[in-house]
Amino acid sequence: MSRVISSRWMLLERTLSERIIITKAPLKEGWGQEFFLAAAFDEKRMTQIQVEAVSKSSILGNIYIGRVENIATNIQAAFVNIAKGVSCFLPLEEAKNAVFTKKNGKKDLCIGDELLVEVTREKQKNKPASVSANLNFSGKYLILTTGNHLLGISKKLHATERERLQALLKDQITDTFGIVVRTAAKDASDEEILKELEMLTKQCHACLQGAMHRTAFTRLREAPPFYLQFLKNRNLTEVQKITTDISSVHEVLLQHLQDTKDAEKLHLYTDTQVSLFALYSLTHELERALHRQVWLPSGAYLVIDPTEALTVIDVNSGKNIKKKAREELVFSVNVEAAHEIARQLILRNISGICIIDFIDMKEKEHREELMHILRMDLKKDKVPATLVDITRLGLVELTRKKVQKSLKEQLQGDVSDEK
Structure with missing residues (x-):
């Protein structure tokens, strides 16, 4: 059986397990259309999101x-x-x-x-x-x-x-x-x-x-509703809660999960004072997922620029790096950036060709280790992604299979669709 819960109870019971929410975005400036969304959160932040326009199903x-x-x-x-x-x-x-x-x-x-x-x-x-x-x-x-x-x-x-x-x-x-x-x-x-x-x-x-x-x-x-596919692509043993504030979605999910132990993870959110969308600060999370600049814990940052042909990702140290111990510090920043880039590919649903400009490293061992780390992170992606090579200019090439539109296109609309 699923349970009905309030926002106050949820705020007290955040754990390290993954949480999934399915809700509808309120009409708001900046979004090209009204949409439903399914999002996954770990203990720190949103890790994946999928949206579908109310007026146009996939x-x-x-x-x-x-x-x-x-x-x-x-x-x-x-x-x-x-x-x-x-x-x-x-x-x-x-x-x-x-x-x-x-x-x-x-x-x-x-x-x-x-x-x-x-x-x-x-x-x-x-x-x-x-x-x-x-x-x-x-x-x-x-x-x-x-x-x-x-x-x-x-x-x-x-x-x-x-x-x-x-x-x-x-x-x-x-x-x-x-x-x-x-x-x-x-x-x-x-x-x-x-x-x-x-x-x-x-x-x-x-x-x-x-x-x-x-x-x-x-x-x-x-095809089943997008949120069911979202669940099928996840390992539900790692999910603590599946929460929705849409009654019809709750009924579909309850039927889908019936006779499984995962049915106990399903909750219908009914608090009228704080919406589920607001509880998870989804306006902020979505704006951050569309922002050109992504800050890293070290103070370094990524700049992500999608173009018609490919996506360019630039890694910046965010500060002057002194010559002393420069190589180790640069390697550390690049590793941090590699983990975040793999996350951003999934979060923003970036596909096609990607070119990454890491901070230059002199030591071959560091370059090889960085490529190994990025390759391992890409293997965790449900969408096939391949690390191709490092160019003579030191740029890293990778490709990610095109399956759906990018998050930006989903949220703000694709002009070509209206022609």
């Missing part, structure tokens, strides 16, 4: 019957319409295991073919949304995928857990789907995992079978 994760409009072999991609006038980018690599409802010709993919596609990346600026013919059905512990017929187990799991899950699921693979085991499965019993597998299998079969009787542009599955 199509990310939706499954449609699309129609192939054009094939561009020079870029190894096709353009697929999921609605009249709505064209999406489909890499040919992502169409190898396509499920067709209508097939024209003998080639793997032909103009006019109708196939099932899932939206994998939102429309961003002048780039269309991306889709894949590899359909995913996600749960807390497992992901079923039509993209292959293999069993994949999270590398973050201990060897004994991997062996247990391998033995449990190796005979469950079918000609229809493969299975990916998520990190959260380490805390689940065999019974819980098999129960979720049965549920996801029903969802998968219902979608595939239902498609055979539908026409092009039909939406076969609407």
Whole structure:
């Protein structure tokens, strides 16, 4: 059962565990639109946030019957319409295991073919949304995928857990789907995992079978609300509380978490004197997440400048560094900056190419250690991020997969969407 709480009780019970809140932002100057948000907090500050406009829900994760409009072999991609006038980018690599409802010709993919596609990346600026013919059905512990017929187990799991899950699921693979085991499965019993597998299998079969009787542009599955996906991407064993002040959201979450121990973490916030938005100082947190300058505990700071092509991050010491012990102090500041940069990538949802200008270091060992630290921090990111190299000028290059719009675009709107 969930509990109803007040702001005064919450203020007394802040712990070191992660807290998640889901609320609606009041209409305010500076925000381009009214929006819902889901945010995660550790003991010190906000660590991640996702927003969705009240007037415009995301199509990310939706499954449609699309129609192939054009094939561009020079870029190894096709353009697929999921609605009249709505064209999406489909890499040919992502169409190898396509499920067709209508097939024209003998080639793997032909103009006019109708196939099932899932939206994998939102429309961003002048780039269309991306889709894949590899359909995913996600749960807390497992992901079923039509993209292959293999069993994949999270590398973050201990060897004994991997062996247990391998033995449990190796005979469950079918000609229809493969299975990916998520990190959260380490805390689940065999019974819980098999129960979720049965549920996801029903969802998968219902979608595939239902498609055979539908026409092009039909939406076969609407992705779960963004806040449910937000929860699925987190390890709930590390979450102490999930709080919302929206009754309808509370009901959805209660249904989603029923029969799990995580249901006890769900709370409905009802205090009318202090809003949940105000209690967590979200106006301040959002403004700080959009600010160009980010201060570090040492007095150093980052300057983050997103451009059309890439994001540039400059590390500044914030003070004159004396020659004596300069190398150690610079290394210390750069390490501090590396941790914060990894956090800011997630918080601001920065994607694409990033160039980082760390403070110059002379010692090769320090440069290598800094790259190791940054690489380890990037591995914690749920969105694939890759540390590429250090240029001859000493600039660090990294890339982060584009899935959703940046926080700035989500909050202030994307001008290109209105054209």
